[in-house]
Amino acid sequence: MHRHAYDSQCVAEERRHTLATSAIRNPKLTLAALALGTFAIGTGEFGSNGIIQLIASDLDVSVPVATYPITAYAFGVMLGSPAITLLAARVNRRTLLLGLIALFLIGNTLSALAPNITLLVAFRFVTGSVQGAFFGAGAVVAAYTYGPGKGGKAFATVMGGLTVATIAGSPLGTFVGQHAGWRVMYATVVAVGVLAGAALVAWLPRTDDLRGSSLTGELGALRRRGVWLMVTVAALGISSIFAVYTFIGPFITDAARRSASLIPVALAVFGLGMAVGNQVGGRIADEYENRGLLWGYGGALAFLVLIGAAGDNLLVLLPCLFAVGATMMLAIPTIQVRLTSFAPDAPTLMGTLNLAALNLANCLGAIGGAIALDAGWGTLSTVWPGFLLTTVGLLLYVMTVARAKPAPVPARA
Known part of the structure; x- marks a missing residue:
């Protein structure tokens, strides 16, 4: 059975979308900017798994305690992201994404500078709070870019950056951490995030169609x-x-x-x-x-x-x-x-x-x-x-x- 119970609306939506998406200068670059953002986020998330022992040694804690920042990040996604999404319900999705990537940069910068495990746990929670909200808002922009009836393809595009992070970003982050220190790993994530932020500023569409809801x-x-x-x-x-x-x-x-x-x-x-x-x-x-x-x-x-x-x-x-x-x-x-x-x-x-x-x-x-x-x-x-x-x-x-x-x-x- 075809999945759409509202196919009768799609023709009208396609016509509206053709006019509305004139705000998108280059759809492929819009989608690439979103994927680069999720790649940066995924690299920071998965790269953390490979530097646990380095964190333990540098901050003078046990390996089990060094896993607390990873757990805090997960709780940030589960608790912080929904809270941010609700608080920013009325915010335009472009503005929300730019704010989230800025918070991502702040969280990872503070993580790289954390003097003790307690602050590192707090900074990873803040950074994790970005992830779910970014994926949610990114999926809305991707769906707008693709047009009606492409929600699955849109979300897959946003998730694509995360899957690439598991292939390349995580091993690269672990390699950098092992050879230059775990703080440099987070600094590298910041550098990738800056590129993603620049791409989002340049290629996210400016349109009221992406305004928030109540x-x-x-x-x-x-x-x-x-x-x-x-x-x-x-x-x-x-x-x-x-x-x-x-x-x-x-x-x-x-x-x-x-x-x-x-x-x-x-x-x-x-x-x-x-x-x-x-x-x-x-x-x-x-x-x-x-x-x-x-x-x-x-x-x-x-x-x-x-x-x-x-x-x-x-x-x-x-x-x-x-x-x-x-x-x-x-x-x-x-x-x-x-x-x-x-x-x-x-x-x-x-x-x-x-x-x-x-x-x-x-x-x-x-x-x-x-x-x-x-x-x-x-x-x-x-x-x-x-x-x-x-x-x-x-x-x-x-x-x-x-x-x-x-x-x-x-x-x-």
């Missing part, structure tokens, strides 16, 4: 059952990504018994899978209502079983890492489109909640995997909590959300 409308979206069901489906289902990604290092060295030098290769393979799945998922989300999520979650479950059963063989492990990244990312644009269908009058907030759900999934997957390891079930056992959570998310979607009708589309949505 705070009442945004809050009204939070009262809709479908929104919270989709957030739950996302948080549960996507957790299997992090039940794998978090433990790629032990998979290579302990399970497959290979050199640690292969870990960056495995991370890059996983990132390539995410990039491919994201692009394909954007197209599927715009054409089909449910298939992206059903295929994504279902495919991921199959490959999780393969990793759990035969992941000690590198020839099995590497293709499965690619496949898990691809199948899980296949689902994420559909999650965004379905979220927006339940609250079409609050698209920025829906993008923010999507990213908040993904960060909650990060926590769930990592915690589930750690519990399996602590129980002595073996290195590859981390996939089974992810398998369980994704199964619950898939069943919840099929039973409650898959056939739910979208909300009526407001004239401005």
Whole structure:
């Protein structure tokens, strides 16, 4: 079944959009600026994982304590981003994006200068607060650039910068941190952020079509059952990504018994899978209502079983890492489109909640995997909590959300 219940509006919207988007001087550069922004954000987020030991040594804390800034960043995305999105409900999306990239630069600059772990935790929370709001507002601008009926492709474009960060940005950030210090890593992220900010200033359209909405409308979206069901489906289902990604290092060295030098290769393979799945998922989300999520979650479950059963063989492990990244990312644009269908009058907030759900999934997957390891079930056992959570998310979607009708589309949505 085609996913749009409001196809009759699309012709009129296309005509309006053709006139309205005259404010966009070069659509490709607008989209590139948004992707560069999410690349900078992703590099700062994922690059932090590779410098934990350096932070611990320099600030004279234990390694577990050195993970607190990463946890604080995740809480910034889950709590700070929705708060910023609601407070800035009436702000034009161009203005909001420029303000967010400025806050991103401030947060990372302060992180590079943090004299102790307490302030570093605070600065990472502030920096994390940017992420979800930026993705939400960026998805609105991308959707405006693409035109009606392209919400999945728009969100995939914004997510594209994040997937590239997993392939190139994170390894580069880790390399810089290891050879020049963790503070220089954050300074490098600032430099990339400055480039992104300049691109956003130059190429984001200036138009009242990107004006914000009322705070009442945004809050009204939070009262809709479908929104919270989709957030739950996302948080549960996507957790299997992090039940794998978090433990790629032990998979290579302990399970497959290979050199640690292969870990960056495995991370890059996983990132390539995410990039491919994201692009394909954007197209599927715009054409089909449910298939992206059903295929994504279902495919991921199959490959999780393969990793759990035969992941000690590198020839099995590497293709499965690619496949898990691809199948899980296949689902994420559909999650965004379905979220927006339940609250079409609050698209920025829906993008923010999507990213908040993904960060909650990060926590769930990592915690589930750690519990399996602590129980002595073996290195590859981390996939089974992810398998369980994704199964619950898939069943919840099929039973409650898959056939739910979208909300009526407001004239401005």
